[in-house]
Amino acid sequence: MAQFFTIALRNFLKGPTTDPYPFGETYTPENYRGIIAYSPELCIGCGTCEYVCPSGAIKLRHHESGMNFSYWLSTCCHCGNCGYYCPTDAVFNSNDFHTARAQSEKYDATINDDIASVQCSRCDAMIPRAVDALLARAYDEITDTVRHRASLCPDCRRLEQFERMYL
Ligand code: SF4
Ligand code: SF4
Structure with missing residues (x-):
């Protein structure tokens, strides 16, 4: 019993050993593959990311004044192919792990940008x-x-x- 109280007291004095998230900061490991980040200034519209994306999360479309890049988070499986093959580093997996969305926001979790x-x-x-x-x-x-x-x-x-x- 005395040993139990010793351990309990020691743990109490040490404080929590887990991250305080979501009430405080946390971290993501190096090379974590989170939500993709995209830079239209670096994108050349080559279509490689769309071609190598196994889940069809990226679409490139031509329109009257150029091209459009779109990404749908709900479909992305975070494989990292797009970033690996992109010739200009215009797209890559960020360390943003906030992938959970309410069902009502399912179709809003997108990146939609015109390619410069x-x-x-x-x-x-x-x-x-x-x-x-x-x-x-x-x-x-x-x-x-x-x-x-x-x-x-x-x-x-x-x-x-x-x-x-x-x-
Ligand atoms: S991380 Fe994988 S699934 Fe997600 S957009 Fe890139 S290629 Fe597609
Ligand atoms: S994001 Fe990269 S791979 Fe995709 S179209 Fe732009 S330059 Fe090509």
């Missing part, structure tokens, strides 16, 4: 921005020539290539 686009430097076509993270994967050095070519839409790039070779 820019005008082709030679014509009126709107194209996804060529971000440095992508150019760095393809070129050893991001020169002015690289930047110029990346600023062209596919049609103008072909035209310039033709002009370079034959005119």
Whole structure:
């Protein structure tokens, strides 16, 4: 009995050993795969994330003035494929573990963003921005020539290539 009281007193003096969450801070382990985070400024609309997503949580759609990225939390299985394969780190699993939602909010738990686009430097076509993270994967050095070519839409790039070779 005395031993019981000793342990009880020691535990009482030590205080709680569990996290005080939700009344205080808690933590998530490194590499925790929570709700995905998305940056439209870095996204080039390549569609890789949609292709590799096993649960169909990501959809990319074309619309009149560009493209739209959407993510539905209720469908995401937090596998991490989208972040692993995204060439520009525009999408990744954050450490936000607040995935529980009321049934009535089920269809609101989404990310919905238009993908940043820019005008082709030679014509009126709107194209996804060529971000440095992508150019760095393809070129050893991001020169002015690289930047110029990346600023062209596919049609103008072909035209310039033709002009370079034959005119
Ligand atoms: S973490 Fe997996 S399931 Fe969730 S959006 Fe990314 S690829 Fe899809
Ligand atoms: S989030 Fe990444 S993988 Fe998905 S479309 Fe954008 S750049 Fe491509």
